[in-house]
Amino acid sequence: MSRPRVMGAAEIAERLKVTRQRAYQITARRDFPEPLATLAMGQVWLADDVEAWIRTNRPHLDEPEGE
Structure with missing residues (x-):
């Protein structure tokens, strides 16, 4: 079983x-x-949720570094 990326x-x-x-400020x-x-x-977020938000709100940053 894999662990969720946070x-x-x-x-x-x-x-x-x-x-x-x-x-x-952005996370608020x-x-x-x-x-x-x-x-x-502090707080932690699911990486998949953050990446989905980036695709919608910061499309110029759509490609995660190293992928």
Whole structure:
């Protein structure tokens, strides 16, 4: 059984090519996916949900790096 791939604010910031502060602003948007969980280190999102949001809202960043 494979584990779901998750992203925290740092990974989202890197993926969106923005600062971590800007990533927090983006993840607070109403149209951003709900976090999978809130941990001591912060919130985490399913990577597939984040990638789907990017395809819709930031199509110029549609291709994940390294894929």
